[in-house]
Amino acid sequence: MRLENRTAIVTGAGGGLGRAHALELARQGAKVLVNDMNGDCAEQVAAEIRGVGGEALAFAASVTDEAAVAAMVAHMMDAWGRVDILVNNAGILRDKTFAKMSLDDFRLVVDVHLMGAAICTQAVWGIMREQQYGRVVMTTSSSGLYGSFGQANYGAAKMALVGLMQTLALEGEKYGIRVNCLAPTAATQMTDGILSGDALKALAPELVSPGVVALVHEDAPTRAILCAGGGYFARANITLTEGRYVGSGDAAAEQIIRDFDAISDRGGEIVPAYGLIQSERELAGASIAQNKG
Incomplete structure (x- = not known):
């Protein structure tokens, strides 16, 4: 399970789940680039990793900024010469019922979650293909898989990431690239006001991060949707029933x-x-x- 000599990017890692993922990947031996829009937060997490003997870089960038993401990947390549792991964690919430939701808020959430993941993944995809190795994690959600009141924008973006994962896993297979989804439940700034106090205590972000390690190590699966929270893990699947032939016509x-x-x-x-x-x-x-x- 150790990740020595592997390099990882974790987006939105200045706090919450991203921070927990970055710390756990570093604990397992990976060199970690900590990305966040807030450069001070990113540097604090990178310093935390370095403080316990790990290697880490910090890079402030929005995942929706193609030029900034390209510069981030170039910075990592200059420092370490490869990109082995990408954890697409960055995200935002703009919760309202669909009747009250503005299309601007719908677009913004889709832009950050879906397009941000696509931009970051495409920025490393060519590198991973050339080195014949890569591990990519998309962060989906039970809100996308099963629905959640007041989260039409978030749910749509999160389910779209499952579709992106499904195709990229097929396209990456012959290049040694494995692509998976993580559906986390954790007490973070994004879940304030959503979960009860007792639930927040039980759902520490650190309890999710071992799932990330399982999805990025040498023998990781591909096309898996791993649900994680409170130290409990399950796998979700998109299934197809046997069905029945009906034919055509008026009936x-x-x-x-x-x-x-x-x-x-x-x-x-x-x-x-x-x-x-x-x-x-x-x-x-x-x-x-x-x-x-």
């Missing part, structure tokens, strides 16, 4: 409604290895039904 919609329980039955569900499995299964089902007819 198709009525039959879907009648058969909806059968269509939804989870007895034969699978976790598709790639997106085209859906269409392959549909074509096969249609062919079988037509041959029977």
Whole structure:
């Protein structure tokens, strides 16, 4: 599990979960670049790592600023010559019900979470491909996976990161790049007012960070969604039921409604290895039904 000779970028690491991730990766032996919009906070965390004998750099940049992210990656390459690990942690909240939410707040949250992760990942992707090694973690959320009242913008961005992970894991496989998602629950500045006092005590950020180590080490999985909180870990999956052939015509919609329980039955569900499995299964089902007819 040790990460000696590996280098890592953790975004939004000036506090909360990002700080905990940076400290844990450093404890496991990685050299860590601590990113945050607040340069003082980033430097404090980097100094904390150096204070216990680790190697760390600090870099102030918004993950939505392509030029600043490119400069950050260049700074890391100048210092250490490679980028092995990227933990896309930076994020914000702008919670309101959808009826009261401005589109500006919707765009801002999607921009930071989704586009920020895409910008940072693309900045290191070529390096990882060339060195034939990389580990990328996207930070998703139960709000995206399962929904959360008042978080339409946040939930949309977080579920989009799952889709980004799914495709990048496929594209990165032959280059030794593994891409996963972490869905954390932790007491941070972002969860103030959302969780109860007792829950906040039980959900220390440090209890999530071992999950990051599991997703970035040498033998890490790929295309995994790891849910983590309070020292408890579970895996979420995007599944596909066996379904039922209905066909076409005027009665198709009525039959879907009648058969909806059968269509939804989870007895034969699978976790598709790639997106085209859906269409392959549909074509096969249609062919079988037509041959029977």
